[in-house]
Amino acid sequence: MISIREIKVKTILSPSKIYAWTINPYVGCQYACSYCYARFMQRFSGHQEPWGKFVDVKLNAADLLGAELAKKKRGRVWVSGVCDPYQPLEAEYKLTRKCLEILAQSNWPVIIQTRSPLVLRDLELLKEIKDLTVGFTITTADDAVRRLFEPAAPPVKVRLKALGELRKAGLKTYAMVAPVLPGAEGLAELLQGKVDYLLLDRMNYHYADWVYRKYGLEDKHTEAYFQQIKGKLKLF
Numbered sequence: 001m002i003s004i005r006e007i008k009v010k011t012i013l014s015p016s017k018i019y020a021w022t023i024n025p026y027v028g029c030q031y032a033c034s035y036c037y038a039r040f041m042q043r044f045s046g047h048q049e050p051w052g053k054f055v056d057v058k059l060n061a062a063d064l065l066g067a068e069l070a071k072k073k074r075g076r077v078w079v080s081g082v083c084d085p086y087q088p089l090e091a092e093y094k095l096t097r098k099c100l101e102i103l104a105q106s107n108w109p110v111i112i113q114t115r116s117p118l119v120l121r122d123l124e125l126l127k128e129i130k131d132l133t134v135g136f137t138i139t140t141a142d143d144a145v146r147r148l149f150e151p152a153a154p155p156v157k158v159r160l161k162a163l164g165e166l167r168k169a170g171l172k173t174y175a176m177v178a179p180v181l182p183g184a185e186g187l188a189e190l191l192q193g194k195v196d197y198l199l200l201d202r203m204n205y206h207y208a209d210w211v212y213r214k215y216g217l218e219d220k221h222t223e224a225y226f227q228q229i230k231g232k233l234k235l236f
């Protein structure tokens, strides 16, 4: 059971340390990944529900964005930093889509990061954005491992297929392997021909330590394992 709240916010375009700007049409994320660093948003937003059990829907996101783009310095917009912009609720609310329409009209550069094949719904719109990169986070090649760490997120196969379709449609794509989970060895082969580049990050957060312990996977939670995968993916 997820608590969904429709809200109105005062601002939508925030400065980011990774890219120039970020927008988050939702507060909270239905995917509830065990390692998620964005869970600090729970405290920040005053929610009592655990991470993954609440989503605030920013109804006025697109209206605000239009006005803010007119005032702020043009720079790459990361969609999104602390939620999945194509989490299941987006099918109904279309807030990410509306924001992308405005970014396309305003000709701002965009980078999308998701785990969801719902991004394909917007393929024609994405083709209209002149400077666009679309990335999928794929943390392991082994779907049994994915189920342990990201049980609510789409299966690995589904993400790979979507990534392949985006690339085939002529879009620039990347895969974000972060955190590098057990079973990441096979990713080099699976990602062949589907991405323009890869990003890897060890991600030194400890939220998912209990998952490694529970399933006896601690030997895959080491610097040595990370370096091993980095070596394999370098060959890519």
Ligand code: SF4
Residues within 6 Å of the ligand: 029, 030, 031, 032, 033, 035, 036, 037, 038, 081, 082, 083, 084, 115
């Ligand atoms: S999809 Fe991203 S934001 Fe959502 S729970 Fe997973 S890591 Fe966190």
